[in-house]
Amino acid sequence: MAFYSSGVEYGIHSLMYMVDSKGDARDMSVREIADLQSVPYDYLAKIFTRLSKAGLVRSTEGKGGGYQLARPAEQITVLDVVNAIDGAKSVFACREIRQRVVIFDEQPPKWACEGLCGVRAVMDSAQQRMEESLAQHTILDLTRKMYRKAPPTFVVEVQEWIDARKA
Amino acid sequence: MAFYSSGVEYGIHSLMYMVDSKGDARDMSVREIADLQSVPYDYLAKIFTRLSKAGLVRSTEGKGGGYQLARPAEQITVLDVVNAIDGAKSVFACREIRQRVVIFDEQPPKWACEGLCGVRAVMDSAQQRMEESLAQHTILDLTRKMYRKAPPTFVVEVQEWIDARKA
DNA sequence: GGAAATCTACTCGGATACCGCGTGTCCGAGTTATGGTGG
DNA sequence: CCACCATAACTCGGACACGCGGTATCCGAGTAGATTTCC
Numbered sequence: 001m002a003f004y005s006s007g008v009e010y011g012i013h014s015l016m017y018m019v020d021s022k023g024d025a026r027d028m029s030v031r032e033i034a035d036l037q038s039v040p041y042d043y044l045a046k047i048f049t050r051l052s053k054a055g056l057v058r059s060t061e062g063k064g065g066g067y068q069l070a071r072p073a074e075q076i077t078v079l080d081v082v083n084a085i086d087g088a089k090s091v092f093a094c095r096e097i098r099q100r101v102v103i104f105d106e107q108p109p110k111w112a113c114e115g116l117c118g119v120r121a122v123m124d125s126a127q128q129r130m131e132e133s134l135a136q137h138t139i140l141d142l143t144r145k146m147y148r149k150a151p152p153t154f155v156v157e158v159q160e161w162i163d164a165r166k167a
Numbered sequence: 168m169a170f171y172s173s174g175v176e177y178g179i180h181s182l183m184y185m186v187d188s189k190g191d192a193r194d195m196s197v198r199e200i201a202d203l204q205s206v207p208y209d210y211l212a213k214i215f216t217r218l219s220k221a222g223l224v225r226s227t228e229g230k231g232g233g234y235q236l237a238r239p240a241e242q243i244t245v246l247d248v249v250n251a252i253d254g255a256k257s258v259f260a261c262r263e264i265r266q267r268v269v270i271f272d273e274q275p276p277k278w279a280c281e282g283l284c285g286v287r288a289v290m291d292s293a294q295q296r297m298e299e300s301l302a303q304h305t306i307l308d309l310t311r312k313m314y315r316k317a318p319p320t321f322v323v324e325v326q327e328w329i330d331a332r333k334a
Numbered sequence: 335g336g337a338a339a340t341c342t343a344c345t346c347g348g349a350t351a352c353c354g355c356g357t358g359t360c361c362g363a364g365t366t367a368t369g370g371t372g373g
Numbered sequence: 374c375c376a377c378c379a380t381a382a383c384t385c386g387g388a389c390a391c392g393c394g395g396t397a398t399c400c401g402a403g404t405a406g407a408t409t410t411c412c
Contacts, residue, residue: 001168001256001260002256002257002258002259002260003170003258003259004258004259004290006260006262008259009259009260009261009262009264009286010264012286013264013265013286035269036268036269036270037264037267037268037269038267038268038269039264039267078286078289078290089168089169090169091169091170091171091297092169092170092171092175092176093168093169093173093176094176095173095176097176097177097180097204097206098180098313100204100205100206101203101204101205101325102202102203102204102205102328103203103321103324103325103328111316111317111318112317115316118309118312118313118316119176119179119180119245119309122245122300122301122304122309123171123245123301125300126245126297126298126300126301127297129296129297129299129300130258130293130294130296130297131293132296133289133292133293133296134289134290134293137289142285142286142289145285146265146285149278149282149285150278150279151278154270157270158268158270161269161270
């Protein structure tokens, strides 16, 4: 299975649509975002509460409310989104096998318990590299890249869809 | 959940015990390795068939048989073990959400399908960073680090346990 | 016409159902050394 | 003494049971703007 949940994917793509062609924030409701991308609404709603708790988006309640980026899109990294949605999870779950060696039966010595397990240290550092890489890409980067790839008509079509929706 | 399976952990720790204090390969049976580390035997057996298929260990069948590193421990990286056991799996499962935008209904245009999804590209490159990091650590490194941390008596105790076991 | 009640469209949070996959176990088959047995 | 056979200790491979967590759905509660109703 994949490490990052599908929620992460939904989250990132959603945030990408919450910034317009000029890079400014755009106010949208969860239902709009879900319908726009043909994504399950209830599920996406849960994801946005997490994004909100993490401070990546701001919510306004009541009718006409919705979500909005809490800070500029160039200050929201992919790592931020990942952490917000999936939480701090580890690529590797160390089971302290080093302590289970049959030689020290029932009572592993201190040297086998203190510090980080060597295997785990390697894994942790690898994960850190990955996260550093994720931290180098922002939502704005992704949005720009998407709009650059699409024909110019796409930007306005999205905007029109949203406007028609509000009415 | 963790990305790398517990099998990976078992595998790496097992390989570490298959090289002696001088760094030379040591012949061991799965049962020995499992008992030494108090790890489920049947499960570990499956892991070793994978290591074997990947060419990391060599097997000798029949009584007195067992496994042995197929190449020097300094030429087996953590990434090798991970790939052998968990196979080539991806941190991120792209669901092509970009194609699901409601604007192009039922028939996403070509530009939305060709090339890599932007989000996926970011994830893939991040994973690559992680794997590069894993490829920089070898089994020999890990073994050395373990023996360096343990008191000198530990090395001989392990050897004695193995020898007593053979008799 | 203004205040109050109703309606509608949101954000929240909990409970739950489904199901795939990791983890672990069991069993049978094939292989090779070892030890015992009979001629 | 030697050929033969049973046994034990391995590696393989498939099948399966169990449980957890990701995915998704449903529902109720709270909030706030828009609309209607009623005096």
